[in-house]
Amino acid sequence: MLLVEETAPDQGALPVAALKSQLRLGSGFDPVEDATEHAALAGFLRAAIATVEARTGKVLLTRVFRLRLEDWRDPAAQPLPLAPALAVESVEMTDRTGAVTAVPADQWRLIPDNQRPILAPVGAVLPTVPMGGSVTVRFTAGFGTSWGSVPADLAQAVLMLAARYYEDRGFDSGQQLALPHGVGALIERWRAVRTLAGRGGRA
Incomplete structure (x- = not known):
């Protein structure tokens, strides 16, 4: 089996403002610095989305x-x-x-x-x-093309996990393998028994 993602979520659909609010980050006066921060937060959100999707088998953004x-x-x-x-x-x-x-x-x-x-x-x-x-x-x-289409518990799990990635960005990435308890609890009901997509028995 080979699964390939052909398209990526639209940058504008990522909840950067919500993550910024959760982290209590203000807006700076330097547009270059603000753009750099925006890109960094978007990166943490993409990583969090990928993690939640991998754990649940659910696609958050179409x-x-x-x-x-x-x-x-x-x-x-x-x-x-x-x-x-x-x-x-x-x-x-x-x-x-x-x-x-x-x-x-x-x-x-x-x-x-x-x-x-x-x-x-x-x-x-x-x-x-x-x-x-x-x-x-x-x-x-996917649940939809906008962040508002994502179920509330999955959306909150992403924000919590992205905030954790932001706060732990100076630590060894090996320490980030385990999901925080709160994130795991939020996604639990969405987790399904994964099935093989194909037998792969042909030669």
């Missing part, structure tokens, strides 16, 4: 992902590794020679779910993956 599999986990119902999935943009088969063929959209459908979205066949099973080849699924996932 973007496009590309999933490549050597075979379906189950040709009758292929789980997608991230939620909430909003749309499947395309499904493509690649044979052992590298030739790519688009799978018509009338052969598959998305079953949305906040925990375990499914790519399902319109008929009995999904199209057969070529021997020695792969299938690529492009899909869009």
Whole structure:
């Protein structure tokens, strides 16, 4: 399985002002210094978002992902590794020679779910993956394009974690592996049992 993030969250969607308020940081008079601080806070927020998403399997800000599999986990119902999935943009088969063929959209459908979205066949099973080849699924996932779309507990977890990263920035990064207790408690209900995205048994 190979999962690639094709698009990044829009810079303007990051809650830099909220983090700044939480850290009780005022605005300076030097625009260059303010821009530097803004970029640093955005970096801590991106790191916090990545951590929360990795722990929960939930995409906070909507973007496009590309999933490549050597075979379906189950040709009758292929789980997608991230939620909430909003749309499947395309499904493509690649044979052992590298030739790519688009799978018509009338052969598959998305079953949305906040925990375990499914790519399902319109008929009995999904199209057969070529021997020695792969299938690529492009899909869009996320709660929304603005920070206001993110559930309140996940949003607060990100702010708390980003603030921790800001405060601990002078320490060894190895000390930041464990989530603060408050952050763990906020994301607990969103954590789901992770499933393998594919068998990967083809050679």
